[in-house]
Amino acid sequence: MRRILAIILVCALIAGVGVGCKKAEVTPTEQVVNLGGIFPMTGGSATFGSSCKNGVAMAVEEFNTAGGATVDGVKTTINTVIEDDTGSPEVGASAAQKLINQDKVIGIIGAVMSKVSLAVAPIAQAAGVPMISPTSTNAGVTLIGDYIFRACFIDSFQGTVMANYVWNTLKLKTAAVLYDNANDYNKGLAEFFKAGFEKLGGKVVSYEAFTDEATTVDYKAQLTNIKAANPEFLYLPNYYGSVALQLKQARDMGLNVPAGGGDGWDSADLVKIGGAAVEGGVFSNHFSKDDPSPKTQTFVKAYTAKYGAAPDSFAALAYDAAGLFLDAFKTAGSIKGSDIRDAMKNTSFVGISGTYKFDENRDPIKAAVILQIKNGQQTFLMTVNP
Structure with missing residues (x-):
């Protein structure tokens, strides 16, 4: 009997400790x-x-x-x-x-x-x-x-940088634009390039649009209109995949004027896809590995x-x-x-x-930098401060 009471007492004490004591909180290190x-x-x-x-x-x-x-x-x-x-x-x-x-x-x-x-x-x-x-x-x-x-x-700066480069450095007076009207990036660059170029005294002789560069592969209709307008420069404010196709098709139809664009050109796949067609192209960018x-x-x-x-x-x-x-x-x-x-x-x-x-x-x-595709590689041309 005493043994049973002792066991009961010990259990009660353990239970009391369990009820009465708060578990210590451990602060993570x-x-x-x-x-x-x-x-x-x-x-x-x-x-x-x-x-x-x-x-x-x-x-x-x-x-x-x-x-x-x-x-x-x-x-x-x-x-x-x-x-x-x-x-x-x-x-x-x-x-x-x-x-x-x-x-x-x-x-x-x-x-x-x-x-x-x-x-x-x-x-x-x-x-x-x-x-x-x-x-x-x-x-x-x-x-x-x-x-x-x-x-x-932002695009207002980037589009204007290229407009200034075409007018002041390349000394060209007319340009054409081909852009994706389903993408805010492409539309914005196109608009700011056009506004900047015309403010300087240049003339955008053809302003052509297509819808969704992710699915569009044929640009011949727009490029035919551009060629007929006889521009001195072709501005392509699009991403590298579509730019490569656009320039291949442009060169195939004899539209061999200088071309350029924005930071969407910045991919090694531009040259892989476009080959010789993209050679000489210039584009605005944020960074040059040659800095x-x-x-x-x-x-x-x-x-x-x-x-x-x-x-x-x-x-x-x-x-x-x-x-x-x-x-x-x-x-x-x-x-x-x-x-x-x-x-x-x-x-x-x-x-x-x-x-x-x-x-x-x-x-x-x-600041922005301007790069050019030379011998299939991106080459630093200049830095443009805001």
Whole structure:
């Protein structure tokens, strides 16, 4: 009987301890948070997505290796979650919802194409999640709200840069334009080039449109009209895949005038697809691997060693966009979207493609470069300051 009572007493004491004692809380010494990326990993602009993914991966790896950030006394490092938008605004919007609601990202690097960023930005803005597009140059992207940033210059500057180059450097007086009227990027560049060229005294003798470069492969009707107008220059503010086809068809019909475009030309596949037809073409861009600055050359060497090819502007801008975001995150010492946003607004970040200081619309004021395809390679021609 005594033994039974003793057992009961011990059990009661254990139960009492269990009820009366509070479990000690253990404060984590390290944590990992998610950073999202939305890029066209498949489809007609897949080289853009691959370059951006690489640039972000390099920046995040360097950030984590350097110790990450300190948030409420806790060492915090970054895990990236990359989503493929396929070049589609609808797919990009779904990717943004997934990153924000399921992956609980503290920010989004992306999208690449302006039409996708215009679909993603309202979702990020409504959720209070900072978004920085590496390469979306349409002016409307950042106007969506104060959580939306970009790492690139905008189309009003880029279109005018090429208009000035054609008029002042090439000394040409007439031009033709062929553009995709279903894409905000292409339309914007076309309009700003035309306005800038005509303001200088030039004449746009043919202004031709097509719909959806992702599905269009025959441009002969528009090019026939352009050839009949006898321009001295052909402006193609489109992406590399369609530009290559347009120039092949133009050259086949004897339209051999100088040609140029914008940063959508920046892909090694331009030459792979277009061959001799794209030789001599000029385009505005954000970055040149031939920039002699030590910071740029260190990046070029590290990127080339890691990925087996030199970086293009998409890799450089994505590296800068991620680096800028992570620098702001470290400065803020917070995973709260508004804190990171405020730190980004006040940044003075020095990147590969320039020093970042944002204007009231969260657009950086940066220089452009003009590159030319020579012997199948991109060759630096000049830097144009704003």
